[in-house]
Amino acid sequence: MLIVQDLHVYYGGLHALKGVNLHVSKGEIVAIIGRNGAGKTTLLNALSGLVKAQRGTITFRGIPIQGKKPHKIVRLGLCQVPEGRRIFAPLTVSENLELGAYLKRTPQEKAKSKEDLDYVLQLFPLLKKRLHLRAGILSGGEQQMLAIGRALVGNTKLLALDEPSLGLAPMVVKEIFNVISRLRDDGGTILLVEQNAREALSVSDRAYVLEAGRVAIKGPSSRLLEEEKVKTAYLGKKRR
Amino acid sequence: MNQNLAQFIFSGTTTGAIYALIALGFCIVENSMKIVNFAQGDFLTLGGMFMFSMLYALHLSILPAIVLSVLAVALIGAAMERFALRLAKSKETVVLVFITIGASIFIRGGIKLIWGKSPKSLPYFSGAHPIDLLGARILPQSLWVIGGTIAVFLALHHFFHHTKQGKAMKAVAYDPKAAALMGINVEAMMMLSLALAGGVGAVAGILIIPITTMTFDMGVMLGLKGFAAAVLGGYGDVMGAVIGGLLLGLLESLGAGLISSTYKDVIAFVVLLLVLFLRPRGILGKEEWERV
Amino acid sequence: MELLAVKEIVKHFNGVKALKGISFSLKEGEILGIIGPNGAGKTTLINIISGIYKPTSGEVFYRGERVTGYPPHAMAKMGIARTFQHIQIFPEITVLENVMAGYHTRSSSGIVSCLLHLPSVMKEERAAAAKAVDLLDLMGLKAKANWPAFALPYGEQKKVVIARALAGDPKVLMLDEPAGGLNEAETEEMGDLLERLRGLGITLILIEHDISLVMDVCHRILVLHHGYKIALGTPQQVQQDPQVIDAYLGGA
């Protein structure tokens, strides 16, 4: 579904990505883990067209998308939930969801939009009660749900999540990862960028480890969980 | 009670409606880019000048002349986004704001070259016969101005509160990155907002050229007054723009009529400052918490 | 002796109740963890202690003195420092200058002496720089003292702001999610750093989601939920509290 080949990005005067190769197939959850500054967010931003790739190709559903404008990429179905949630605080929850379905214009799409909304509200029942509240007053966990929900009401074919567990309480983190696995069960395709390597590896099928702008290790998540190098660098010694 | 009170109020309302119309233009750009567009006043001048040319150079009738003038200025607004603001390497507010000041100088230079330095005027749309109303004499043109302001206000209110595009525009202002990830074409949205601001500015220019006459640098002072009106009402709020505009207009005419015509501007600005000291975000503005 | 105490703190925002009567006290040298779901009111609580918000009702005491509603700079001067969830580093200036900015409360030159750069200012500048270098040494960042702050990785920026907060020699340091956004290895380093701070005898209030970190470092833990205090006790007590498990930790 998504193929990235030899991707180079210079960002803020730094060579942030130095030849990244990866792919995501339909129905898969692929995790990308790595330290801060390893280039994870830059990679997602390059996929979404928010930063320009200097070299390399990105192919999504068979269409080359490097150099395309962000809204065109979203139109194709590659939808990102950015780090830090970034919901539209002054708008209401339902207006946020409405904007999530911004690209649905044809009558058929609009008809499906109702269906998608129901799906999202069923996924996050909490949001249902808050539809007419200003999104800014939601708690962090609710905002994260809204952010994911907002991405799901679009024509999403591939959902890219950037640090969905960042700054959330353990229980909410659990809930978010439950939703992620449920999305996979419902046939969704997810690219998951996470600091929380342990959770990310346990929910995903395959994973890539980014180090200083390069893919250092890759493979099935279950194998990476056991890999010594990953353990010491990303999982840390188990406390408690 | 002053026998001229009704006259002062109607005069103030007309002037205030002009300020409100300009303030609405400021509002639109605030609601997509979060910047002050200091070329707004020049959009007004452009509107008046185009109208003049459409009527006298192209000999169009009034309706097509209005439509074409509004479109022309909207196009210039869009061009300003495309060829100046969008190219800016820094997206810092103060830099963008000063680019609009540069654009304002540029546009004025252009107007001077094309339409010359001497003032222009047009006849009233519906005659010069004043209407007697509650002891005040008002021109039909004032009703055009007030009506135009109400129409633009209603249209913008509907746009920002009840259409997807309008909400998308506000989303762009709040967080352009997140908006882009919703599939909103951020750049097109910003261009649209400047085009709209241009159009609204043109409407203002067209409506007032019969009243005030038009010179190439007319927009500077009117733009400032419009900006003051927008701030007074609560910057970015369409309702606030109208309230601020009317208040400023009334302050000026009542100040001139009842207190002193010499110091009417001082009175208006002192009141403006006092309002800001009491309500730092204007009349309708809400205090925002800085999130930490 | 009680260093810091809050009594029955209530805070409303436009009718929304963020805190509903929170009380706790803190002994010198103690490390208190504050945990709870997002929106439970943790940050609001320390915003009230640091004077950013005024409580709707309730009192804050510092060394037995009532300090409710004091402005933030007054609290900082008395020795209550803090860091922020969104780190608020000063990106354009150097790491050293960032930390020196934290020395503000310990220096006193007014604007006139600064304009003239009087000898007293030079003396203070040297003292501030020396202090900052010491703290950067403690953080293991001495080598990067002259880097512009934006060039540091996130984990190190978090350490810089802790150093900045320490530069004023605070009695109480409140850390808002010091490990937020760090991966597990970086979190471990942060844990080591907190241990070192504990060794220095600094009184700490720690808001954190990383449970293992909190459990490791803190003497006591306060658990908030929907603005209520649902537990306050040692890590062991809290971990086994059914209410806490239910509301926050989730079934194991």
Place this chain on the structure above:
Amino acid sequence: MSPLARDRLLLLTMGAMIFSIPLVMRNPYYLNVLNIVALNVLVVAGLTLLIGYAGQISLGHGGFYAMGAYISALLAIHLGWNPWITTGIAMALTGMIALIIGIPTLRLRGHYLVMATLGFNLIVYILLIQLDDITGGPSGLSRIPYYTIGTWGFTTDLRCYWLVWFFALLGLFLAFNLVHSRMGRALMAIRESEVAASCLGIETWRCKTEVFIVSALMASLAGSLYAHYMSFISPKTFDIFYSIEVVAMVIVGGIGSLWGALLGSAFLTPLPYLLHFFEEYKDLIYGAIFMGVLIFLPQGLAGGLVKLYQKRRLMSQLKKVQE
């Protein structure tokens, strides 16, 4: 070398260059333009502290410039006091007014602050015009006495060149002192986040007000120098367009850099004279150049140079660490 020592050395070099100009060029016209540059440097340096460091924009400093000019000129004309003394009195009064204006105004942010400062300048301007019994109104004040030392008067463009550049460089010197000190860091902290700054123990309103007063004092001094140099003042010089122009110099020069004050003034002040050649196209070209600089040099003229320097330094340090 500490940043302060580095800036001082550069300032010394600049000063030497500036003061050697009259050795080769003494045409009163060019000196006159350079003198105006110097006066603008003084105003812009103060504004850089306020805008670039403390992050508080003001489009009203033309008002303080006016106060410096009018208070000093009026006292010197009507009471016959020595211009040096009246300059001091003007600064003191302007400082007081800045304090009174600053306290309520600096609570405002963004567009609201812009409007409030603009409003202040508009009020001052209208008063200058309307109170013509005192100010001379639009026809201005003539016969303002020159500065003198003993019997030696600053009567020519050349003599005033030494005077105004002395004060411009002194202003820069003091400003550099300020930014490389406790106060300077406090101001930068305020620019980044007022809440974070106050939690470091910085009394934000006080720092903002103090730097507002300092910038007003520098504008006031420049105004007095203008009045006693030109010997004539009228309100037009002190309108909001002047305020906008000096802020433009701050930005074109480079917002966060005091060197930008020098470069911005030196670039924008003579530009209209240079463009005179284009006659009717002048405004068009001026607007285009102005936009062009802002669009393509986002850090301003000085910012570009500083960034380049910083980047080189960063790179060399990165290399050191990697070794």
Place this chain on the structure above:
Amino acid sequence: MKKLMVVLLFIGLVIQPALAKEKVAAKKEPIKVGAFFALSGPAAFIGTPTKLVAQMAADEINRQGGINGRPIELVFGDTEGDPTKAVAIAKKFIYVDKVVAIIGPTRTGTGMAVKKIVEQAHVPTIMTVGGDPVIMGGRFGSYRYIFKTPQRSSTAVKKIFIYLKKKGIKTVAILTSSDGFGKDGKRWLLKLTPQYGIKVVAQESFSPSDTDMTSQLASIRTKNPQAIICWTIGPAGSIVAKNVKQLGINVPLIQCHGLPDPKYVELAGEAANGSIMPSTKLMAWQQLPDKDPQKPVIARFVHLYKDVYHYDKEFPINTHSGYAWDALMILTRAMRKSGPDRERLRDAIEKTKGYVGISGVYTMSPKDHNGLGVDSMIMVRVENGHWVMESY
């Protein structure tokens, strides 16, 4: 100062050979005259046509053989209406272009700003500004080298009052703009009323950029004046005319000598009809009696302006059109007698006697650096969009 002298001496020695060479070619060497006006900024609609007329006058002089064989060369400058820029340009004229004399600027404020500089440099300057302080002494400084061609405000005020007296009008309301021009007018209006037995019953003012003056006029209306005198230049005057009509005020509207301009009629439309104002004879020259010595001079000027230079299209002839012409002509006349020596030129200008110009017959004296009296003006009235001579 000594050092400066040494340097100047040195420069003098170096340049002298070059100067000597120039003297050989002096015969064809043009005489430079600085000409600066507000070519941009709010007063550009006055400044630009002034510049055009100045160029026309210079061409005309050169066609007639220049000044004793030497052509006149105008060096232009744009003051932007800004005193600081005006000062810089004046210095450029004096120290870089080394002009013999200067004409301009446009606005009173800029005129006042350069006053001291031209006085100190002893450069004869004929200004085209409206305000009187440029040729007033006392607190306004000295005016040895400064002359101006437009009528004094006081002259226009007197002309109006003479007219009003003749019409038996005893009470007036005055409405003035808050710029230098308006304030100058107000000062004279208030000062001269007692002499003519006229009472001012209301005083109001407006800013030149205002869009509506009905509040002020409504207040005036309640005071029942027999006439309204408005003092402003530019488009604001036509807004006043419109507002007067709108409010249905039926007393005569007297505008000042700044407004006789076809633009006024164009902008005010119907509302302009009935406005009365003092003007130079240029506005109704065809209606002048044939014995008026200015008539043929004006005819020639109008011919050049309209038919030869075609300035009429953008800037229709108005009451100001002749000022730059007169300034340059007075200068040339004097220079033909005195040669390009600044001191002697100044004296010669001051001795101008009976020069028949576009704007009047000029007779200057050490006390009077304008040289025009009330007889240089006529009162005109707008009638169906045309300018009709109301009184001579």
